Amino acid sequence: MRTRKRLGQHFLADPRIARRIVEAADLRPEDIVLEIGPGRGALTRFLSERAARVLAVEIDEALVRQLAGRWPEGKVTLIAGDILKLNLAELLEREGISAPIRVFGNLPYHIATAILRHLLRFRAYLHDMTVMLQREVADRILSLPGSKSYGYLSILVQYYCEGQRLFTLPPSAFRPPPKVFSTVVHLRMRDRPAVDVLNEGFFFELVSALFAERRKTILNNLKRATARLRVNDLASVLQRAGLDPRRRAETLALEELAELTKVLVQARASTSGDDAELGEPTI
Ligand code: SAM
Secondary structure (H helix, E strand, C coil): CCCCHHHCCCEECCHHHHHHHHHHCCCCCCCEEEEECCCCCHHHHHHHHHCCEEEEEECCHHHHHHHCCCCCCCCEEEEECCHHHCCHHHHHHHCCCCCCEEEEEECCHHHHHHHHHHHHCCHHHEEEEEEEEEHHHHHHHHCCCCCCCCCHHHHHHHHHEEEEEEEEECHHHEECCCCCCEEEEEEEECCCCCCCCCCHHHHHHHHHHHCCCCCCEHHHHHHHCHHHHCCCCHHHHHHHCCCCCCCEHHHCCHHHHHHHHHHHHHHHHHHHCCCCCCCCCCC
């Protein structure tokens, strides 16, 4: 059967693995599920057995046609389209769904992080996400300070979610097999972010500036971003935040990043008089 590599099509070969992914998330009969990329329906089959309703977004219209009619419309709603362009808030309103929903997907690897970022913008509508990712991306999401894979993506996801690694699968679990191993992760939306940062937009700008060049010290990365961040007197700012300027961003815990954000936001407010232009997070 034809597969489209460009769309990251690697289909689960064994229904037992599909069932294991669905069972790992402890679905309840009243749950509403958003499935990303149902493909040939490997996960959809088990999701539809356990949840009240599945909204499945698939970009490949040929696959949507293949799946059409397999389940009653009230059970599985197939949506032909690009998940990255989906306005989830509008979809849920149109469908009369108010409860936080459960997200599932064996994600197309090349756009998996873009999909996570897109969905995090709609975090208020989500309960959790159970997603399969390339193993290295799962590592980046879940890693802790001090690890090589700790960076912007880890901080973004851990700020909003509690993450857990479920299990890893070899390439042979898929048809056609990808070149990489895959890991299923569970991300549960936090009731409130992991740390209090005063201003989320500025927090994420700061994190991106700190990680601009991983091998440089935090002082040097901040120096390069003074105009963008509108901050001066970096040495004293770092001292007030209790941070050694020679450290590297990959050693900073969320709490330390939050403390640095607070000190910087306050320093900006006292020099510029107002902070009006600080906006939405740039996720
Ligand atoms: N769920 C199926 C399975 O596990 O066998 C298929 C998983 S396959 C890794 C990824 C699926 O996502 C494919 O069906 C692909 O066509 C679909 N896809 C790729 N890009 C997409 C996008 N931007 N929006 C929605 N679906 C997409």
